[in-house]
Amino acid sequence: MGLNSAIEWCDSSFSPWTGCQKVSPGCDHCYAEAWAERYKFCGWGPHAExxxxxxxxxxxxxxxxxxVDGHRRRIFSAELADIFDNKAHPIWRSQFFDLVRETPQFDWLILTKRPENMARMLPSDWGSGYPNVWLGVTAEDQPHYDRRWPxxxxxxxPVRFVSYEPALGPLSIARHETKPDWLIAGCESGRGARPSDEDWFRAIRDECLETGTAFFLKQVMRNRRKVSTPELDGRQWTQWP
Structure with missing residues (x-):
């Protein structure tokens, strides 16, 4: 969390608060939970503050x-929490959106696994969206895409995106009429990582090319090692909306 993020698809990251809980299989090996347990900076789970x-x-x-390098700074929020978490204090969320309004020079990338909470938790002046906020959902497989993306x-x-990471099964965006502006794809990494098939990434890349969705391949596992922004079929895929 800070000015310079190691996450390939953003420049910086910011968690206005820390703590979360697992809501789907994509959370099973959550790095943020592991950090919390290691460094004791917050509790984790449904009963933790x-x-x-x-x-x-x-x-x-x-x-x-x-x-940053000629483009508007992209800030991922929240790396160690979920902005639309029921357990987060409403005042904190209100203060976060105050900060977003007060920093129009940045693009804020909000990623959630709880899109069902967005309508009641977005600020009252959201209207057609804040011009500097990109909204995203995680979809680790087809069932979760079909539930969260609609x-x-x-x-x-202004930008709606999908994080297909960790990729736990094949994914198609074809069955829904409205398509994401941007799709990030990547394998799971770390201890106990579940395998992804690079053919899944080829298939979703091809759909993105056909539909005009920007495609960003974040990482794959090759020879038991994580490869960041790898080449796939002769080139890197680091597109932006």
Whole structure:
């Protein structure tokens, strides 16, 4: 969490609070939960209290440079939480969206596994969406895409995206009329990682090319090693919407 993120598809990351709980198979090997257990910075699970990140963390963001390599700074939120978590304090969420409004120089990338909560948790002035907020859902396989994507597709935002990571099964975006603006794909990594098939990534890449969805291949496992932004069929796939 901070100014320079190791996550390939963003520049920075910010968690206004920390803590979450598992809601689907994609959460089984959650890196954020592992970090929480290792460093004891928050509790995890349905009965654990979420922990506010603190004023210094929030105020530092306003001093970040607005551009990175010529593009608007992309900030992923929340790496160690979910903005639409029922256990998060509503005041914290309100303060987070205040910060988003006060920093129009940044693009905020909000990724959730709880799109069913968005309608009642987005701010009252959301309207057709904030121009500097991209909304995304995680879909680890087809059933979760079919459940989560239609909710996001019905929610106004300038950019709507899908994180197909960890990829736990094949995925097609063809059956839904509205398509994502951007799709990030990647395998699971770390201890106990479940395998992905690179043919899944080829298939979804081809669908993205056909539909005009920007495609970003974040990582694959090759020879038991994680390869970041790998080549697939002779080139890297790091497209942006």
């Amino acid at each position: 979420r922990r506010f990140s603190g004023g210094k963390t929030w105020s530092a963001i306003r001093r970040w440079s607005p551009l 909710i996001l597709a019905a929610t106004p935002a």
